[in-house]
Each structure stands twice: as C-alpha cells, then as structure tokens.
Amino acid sequence: SQQGEEDPQALSIQEGENATMNCSYKTSINNLQWYRQNSGRGLVHLILIRSNEREKHSGRLRVTLDTSKKSSSLLITASRAADTASYFCATGSSNTGFQKLVFGTGTRLLVSP
Amino acid sequence: DADVTQTPRNRITKTGKRIMLECSQTKGHDRMYWYRQDPGLGLRLIYYSFDVKDINKGEISDGYSVSRQAQAKFSLSLESAIPNQTALYFCATSDSSTNTEAFFGQGTRLTVV
Numbered sequence: 001s002q003q004g005e006e007d008p009q010a011l012s013i014q015e016g017e018n019a020t021m022n023c024s025y026k027t028s029i030n031n032l033q034w035y036r037q038n039s040g041r042g043l044v045h046l047i048l049i050r051s052n053e054r055e056k057h058s059g060r061l062r063v064t065l066d067t068s069k070k071s072s073s074l075l076i077t078a079s080r081a082a083d084t085a086s087y088f089c090a091t092g093s094s095n096t097g098f099q100k101l102v103f104g105t106g107t108r109l110l111v112s113p
Numbered sequence: 114d115a116d117v118t119q120t121p122r123n124r125i126t127k128t129g130k131r132i133m134l135e136c137s138q139t140k141g142h143d144r145m146y147w148y149r150q151d152p153g154l155g156l157r158l159i160y161y162s163f164d165v166k167d168i169n170k171g172e173i174s175d176g177y178s179v180s181r182q183a184q185a186k187f188s189l190s191l192e193s194a195i196p197n198q199t200a201l202y203f204c205a206t207s208d209s210s211t212n213t214e215a216f217f218g219q220g221t222r223l224t225v226v
Contacts, residue, residue, distance in 0.1 A: 033214060042117070042203060042217035043156075088155060092213075101215055103148075105155040 006089055006107040014112055019076040021107040023089030024069075031092040032065055032072045033101070036085045043088065046074075079111045116140045119204050119218035126194050126225055134189045134221050136204030142216070143209050145187035147171075147179060150201040150220075159202075162187055163209070194225040 007022045023032070031050045035043040049056045049065045049072065056063045062075040076083055086106040093102075117138045126132050136145065143164050148156040158171030160179040168179055176198060178190045191198055201222050205215040 031213070035217075040201070040220065040222070042219045043205075043215075044217070045214040048213055090215075101146075102158075103156040105153060 006087070006104045008107060009105070010108045010110070012110045012112070013079055015079060015081055017079055017111075019079050019083070019109055019111070021074050021087055021109070023072045023074070023104055025072075025089070025091045025102075025104075026070065027091075027093060029067075029091045029093050032063075033090045033092060034061075034063060034072075034074050035088045035090060035103075037088065037106070038085045046087075048092075076109075079109075081111050081113050084109060084111045115219065117204055117206055117216050117218040119202075119221050121221060122219065123222045124224070126223070128195055128225055130194050132191045132194055132223070134202055134204075134223070136187045136189070136218055138185050138187075138204075138206045138216075140206055140208070140216060141184075142206035143184065144207045145181065146205040146207075146215065147177075147187065147189045148203045148205060149173065150203060156203065159189065191223075191225075194223075196225045199223060199225045 005024050031048050033048045034046045036046050037043045047058045047063050049063050060077045065072045086108050088103050088106045090101045090103045120135045146161045147159040150156050157173050159177050160171050161169050162181040165181050180188050201220050203220050204218040207215045
C-alpha cells in the first residue's frame with residue numbers, strides 16, 4: 001500500500017507562477033524526500049527534510065513538514081517550463097536500521113510558457 | 114556516464130518467457146533496489162539488497178527474483194513473464210552511511226505480450 005499521497009494529482013500553471021503540491025502520509029517517519037521525474041525517465045532527488053525540521057529551502061524549492069498532521073508541501077517559486085515533470089514524495093522510515101523509501105503516486109505539473 | 118545504468122532500456126517479450134533486467138552502479142553504494150512503476154500507482158518496491166548475497170522482499174515480490182552478484186550489480190528476473198508485469202522498472206541505490214537519498218537509473222520499459 002502507498003504511504004504517501006500527493007495532492008493534487010495534476011497541476012497546470014503559467015510560467016512565473018508558484019506551484020504548490022502536498023503530500024500526506026500514514027506512519028511515523030525519519031525523513032521525507034521529494035523527487036522529480038521527467039516523462040519516462042528516472043527519478044531525481046530534489047530535497048530531504050528530516051522529521052525534526054519544519055521547513056527547508058533549496059534554490060526555488062521550499063519544503064515544509066508538519067509531523068502532527070503527517071503532511072508535507074513542496075513549493076516551487078517562479079515556475080519555468082522546464083519544471084514540467086511529475087513530483088513524488090517519499091517517506092523514509094527506519095525501524096530496523098534500514099531506511100525503506102515508500103513513494104506516493106505523484107503530482108503531474110505542467111508549466112506553460 | 115550514468116551512475117546507475119539499466120539494461121535493456123526497452124524490451125518486448127512474450128508471455129511465459131524468462132527475462133532478466135540488469136543494473137550496475139558506479140557510486141560505490143552498498144544498497145540497491147528494484148522498483149516497479151505503473152500509471153496511477155507510483156513506485157512500488159519489488160526487492161532490495163543491503164549488500165552482496167543479501168536479498169529482501171519488497172511489497173510486490175511475487176513473480177520476480179533477484180541476484181546481487183557483486184556490490185555494483187543487481188539483476189531482476191521474471192521467470193515466466195505475464196502481461197500484468199508490463200511496467201516501467203527502476204533500479205536505485207543508496208548509501209547506508211548517509212541513509213538518505215536514492216539514486217535512480219533511467220528505467221527499463223518492459224512490455225509482455
């Protein structure tokens with residue numbers, strides 16, 4: 001079963017606008033990661049936020065984590081056409097010393113010029 | 114050259130045939146994974162390996178087997194392919210010393226007819 005569920009499933013915006021996508025998960029985690037996938041390609045790691053962190057920035061990316069609500073959001077500011085991709089959240093949990101990543105179903109982002 | 118290389122990139126095979134997907138990595142990571150991606154279902158973990166000779170089942174291991182022949186190589190086999198194994202398959206690696214992000218190959222698109 002999926003741990004993370006992204007919302008919305010699809011998002012269409014214009015270049016220059018901000019894109020926000022959300023992720024909800026079910027169990028306790030050590031960290032939450034966001035990945036990007038261009039059509040039919042491999043996933044690329046974007047950013048990781050640990051369970052004791054509330055907000056993290058990387059370039060045009062801003063991630064928040066609310067462990068009480070078991071949710072995270074990814075904000076991409078000043079979107080570009082090149083940001084068009086699918087975005088996945090993945091939760092990392094480590095009950096046995098092994099971090100198992102469980103991926104959500106993804107948000108498809110379309111940024112129009 | 115890619116850090117995580119999957120071969121073949123595309124494969125069409127017939128029902129009942131045995132097929133092997135191969136993955137090699139140059140990152141020196143100890144952990145390797147095989148995921149399957151289906152539309153609307155995100156990525157699901159098939160098998161994972163902590164190190165050579167170590168094999169662990171993921172959430173959807175039925176119908177698949179794996180072999181970790183060397184630290185850098187992790188192969189996935191479908192002993193008798195069936196049409197519902199048509200999917201995009203990804204190999205990934207991670208480093209247990211950092212226990213953070215996963216690095217993905219470009220994927221193998223498998224079609225079983």
